[in-house]
Amino acid sequence: MTNLTNNDQLRIALIQTPIQLGDPETNVLHIRSLMEKAVGQTPKPDLLMLPEMWNTGYALEQIQDIADEHGEHSKGWLSAFAKEHHIFIVGGSIAEANGDQITNSMYVFDRQGEEIAKYSKIHLFCLMNEEKYLVPGQELVTFPVNDDFKAGVSICYDIRFPEMARSLALNGAKVLFVPAEWPHPRLHHWRTLLMARAIENQMYVVACNTVGDNGEASFFGHSMIIDPWGGIVAEGGESEEIVTGELSLSLVDEVRSRIPIFQDRRPDLYK
Numbered sequence: 001m002t003n004l005t006n007n008d009q010l011r012i013a014l015i016q017t018p019i020q021l022g023d024p025e026t027n028v029l030h031i032r033s034l035m036e037k038a039v040g041q042t043p044k045p046d047l048l049m050l051p052e053m054w055n056t057g058y059a060l061e062q063i064q065d066i067a068d069e070h071g072e073h074s075k076g077w078l079s080a081f082a083k084e085h086h087i088f089i090v091g092g093s094i095a096e097a098n099g100d101q102i103t104n105s106m107y108v109f110d111r112q113g114e115e116i117a118k119y120s121k122i123h124l125f126c127l128m129n130e131e132k133y134l135v136p137g138q139e140l141v142t143f144p145v146n147d148d149f150k151a152g153v154s155i156c157y158d159i160r161f162p163e164m165a166r167s168l169a170l171n172g173a174k175v176l177f178v179p180a181e182w183p184h185p186r187l188h189h190w191r192t193l194l195m196a197r198a199i200e201n202q203m204y205v206v207a208c209n210t211v212g213d214n215g216e217a218s219f220f221g222h223s224m225i226i227d228p229w230g231g232i233v234a235e236g237g238e239s240e241e242i243v244t245g246e247l248s249l250s251l252v253d254e255v256r257s258r259i260p261i262f263q264d265r266r267p268d269l270y271k
């Protein structure tokens with residue numbers, strides 16, 4: 001199991017950046033340069049997180065040609081970066097090709113560069129035509145941050161489904177990581193849903209959005225770190241930036257003992 005620098009603190013850096021539509025090479029170079037900048041910060045972050053579909057953006061009409069075959073290229077350099085800098089990476093998500101099946105998939109690496117989780121987005125977003133080009137994932141995913149702190153993952157539209165975050169919390173997740181490409185005019189939904197998922201599940205919510213305009217949609221950033229009481233630890237603006245903040249892992253148990261919602265649930269009455 002991977003240890004943290006300090007057992008209770010997890011310092012996070014979110015790479016809030018524009019994504020060049022249909023240009024994986026440029027995206028890798030740019031994101032990598034921001035990641036180098038993030039690990040050069042003092043104090044150094046324990047975990048880096050990227051946004052959704054950072055390799056291709058929503059270039060869905062060309063996706064079959066530009067998606068990463070089995071995720072091999074992305075996995076290779078992300079794993080090497082995690083190992084070199086001794087840092088966790090929640091790798092946002094990539095368009096991944098497995099034969100003619102394309103998924104919107106996230107990989108997570110520990111400080112040794114080991115892949116510790118893979119999640120494929122289960123709720124495809126029809127307003128952006130995902131369901132016409134991609135196949136959905138079939139399972140929920142958690143991973144260990146340390147011996148008694150588990151994380152759950154969701155991608156963008158997934159946060160509109162409270163059952164998902166609740167299931168992850170019931171499976172032991174104390175933080176929810178959410179990479180996104182969430183555009184205007186739904187900033188109000190983004191902030192409110194993230195806040196709700198944090199408060200109702202008494203968990204940290206860590207969300208990394210993109211910025212910029214892809215010709216069809218304008219992405220507003222506002223990457224966020226929200227604590228289990230609903231307090232905003234960090235929030236980005238609408239331009240490129242590295243958004244940083246610290247989680248205090250023990251705060252989750254403190255909040256959960258203050259208002260014991262997990263004990264007070266009535267699953268016998270929920271359909």
Ligand SMILES: NC(=O)CCC(=O)C(=O)O
Nearest residue numbers: 125156157181182183186
């Ligand atoms: N990429 C996405 O899943 C976007 C979700 C979104 O914009 C929404 O309003 O939901």
